[in-house]
Amino acid sequence: xxxxxDINVMTRQxxxxxFGDVAEHSPWVAEQAWEKRxxxxxxxxxxxxxxALREAxxxxxxxxxxxxxDLATRAKLTADSTNEQAGARLDRLSADEFARFSRFNEAYxxxxxxxxxxxxxxxxxxxxxxxxxxxLGNSPEKEFETALAQILRIFRFRLEDRVSP
Numbered sequence: 001x002x003x004x005x006d007i008n009v010m011t012r013q014x015x016x017x018x019f020g021d022v023a024e025h026s027p028w029v030a031e032q033a034w035e036k037r038x039x040x041x042x043x044x045x046x047x048x049x050x051x052a053l054r055e056a057x058x059x060x061x062x063x064x065x066x067x068x069x070d071l072a073t074r075a076k077l078t079a080d081s082t083n084e085q086a087g088a089r090l091d092r093l094s095a096d097e098f099a100r101f102s103r104f105n106e107a108y109x110x111x112x113x114x115x116x117x118x119x120x121x122x123x124x125x126x127x128x129x130x131x132x133x134x135x136l137g138n139s140p141e142k143e144f145e146t147a148l149a150q151i152l153r154i155f156r157f158r159l160e161d162r163v164s165p
Contacts, residue, residue, distance in 0.1 A: 001164040007045065008038040021078060022049060022158045023151070025067040028060065029053060042163050049155045053148065065114045065147045071128060072101035080158055088120035088128065097125065104132040111136060112143050119153035 002018065010018065015034045020027030032052030039045040053061065069081055072090040085091060093101065108116040116135070118128055135143060 002162055003164050004039055004042060004045070007163065010034075019159075019162070021080065022155055022162075023053070023064055023067075024069075024078065024081070024154075026060075026064045028056075029064070029155075032056075042159065042165050045163060046156050046159050049159065050152050053151065053155075061148060062114065062144075064151065065117060065144070068115050068117050068151075070101075070105040070109075070115050071118060071120070072098060072125075073105070084120050084154075084157070088123050089125055090120065090128075093125065100129065101132075104129065104136075108132065108136060112140055114144075114147065117147040117150040117154075119150050119157060121153075121157050 007015070007018075012031065012034050016027050016030045019030040019033070023029035029049055029052045032055070033045070033048035036044075036048035036051065039048065053064070056064075069078075071085065072093055082091075090101070105116060116132060118131055120128060135146060138146065
């Protein structure tokens with residue numbers, strides 16, 4: 001784990017190298033968060049990432065949402081996504097469960113134009129599938145906002161894993 005003291009003295013380049021992957025394939029979030037240094041505590045660091053996302057133009061937010069992988073995919077994932085999905089046991093689905101996730105992923109992307117985002121830490125595959133079913137009924141704008149809220153949860157989990165309190 002990295003200490004806040006170490007983070008507060010990092011160059012932009014070192015910070016982005018260490019935290020650019022917190023936002024899935026979107027190092028611009030870390031670049032913006034770096035501007036908010038020094039951080040008083042870990043929550044201030046997390047808030048800097050959240051603020052970077054909230055202040056971004058809609059197109060950048062949509063690109064970040066679209067950078068996330070489908071859940072329970074067999075595609076190559078980032079190390080964080082691999083660990084998070086394994087923690088929810090999405091790497092151990094039966095053939096029927098995998099097919100159900102695949103159908104939901106496709107239906108969701110068809111309806112909203114971006115992948116289903118769910119911060120899976122602490123969730124079961126049954127909870128995730130129930131969320132899929134529920135959220136497919138949302139309006140596109142509500143689902144856009146829900147996806148961003150889930151991304152903020154992902155930021156928190158990933159930063160809490162990397163930075164000592």
